[in-house]
Amino acid sequence: MPAKSSITGDGGKSCPSARAEPGNLLIGVVGGDGIVQPLPTRLEIDAGFVEQASKSGVPEARFRFGGRCVEGKCKQWTGNSCGVIEKVLTGMADQNIMPVEHLPRCVLRGTCRWYSQRGADACRACVFVVTDHSAVATADA
Numbered sequence: 212m213p214a215k216s217s218i219t220g221d222g223g224k225s226c227p228s229a230r231a232e233p234g235n236l237l238i239g240v241v242g243g244d245g246i247v248q249p250l251p252t253r254l255e256i257d258a259g260f261v262e263q264a265s266k267s268g269v270p271e272a273r274f275r276f277g278g279r280c281v282e283g284k285c286k287q288w289t290g291n292s293c294g295v296i297e298k299v300l301t302g303m304a305d306q307n308i309m310p311v312e313h314l315p316r317c318v319l320r321g322t323c324r325w326y327s328q329r330g331a332d333a334c335r336a337c338v339f340v341v342t343d344h345s346a347v348a349t350a351d352a
């Protein structure tokens with residue numbers, strides 16, 4: 212039976228730094244320079260992808276995935292927003308990392324939590340984000 216997509220278009224928001232889980236979307240590939248290359252087309256992953264990708268280490272260190280934002284079930288939820296993008300933007304400012312000029316093409320933008328929270332600033336920072344596995348642990352995990 213095909214996995215149920217995490218991004219169902221039911222009005223919920225999407226997490227742009229989700230786990231490699233069947234039903235989530237592959238939204239980017241981390242390049243050799245550490246910068247994420249966004250994928251412009253929607254690509255849902257299945258258990259086979261997760262199994263293959265896990266053979267070479269933690270998939271979240273080499274790819275970016277989009278999934279459902281679970282809000283209060285995620286330890287990054289501050290109560291009314293996602294703490295990750297706020298930390299990313301603050302960290303970039305502190306380290307004088309220049310945001311990219313153009314918004315990347317992105318399949319998540321219509322539902323993205325970060326975009327809904329910080330708009331284009333989130334997208335200009337997004338390619339610098341490599342998901343830390345510990346950062347995506349849910350509160351009930």
Ligand code: SF4
Pocket residue numbers: 227315317318319320321323324325326333334335337
């Ligand atoms: S922050 Fe912008 S570029 Fe990144 S996943 Fe969300 S919509 Fe896409």
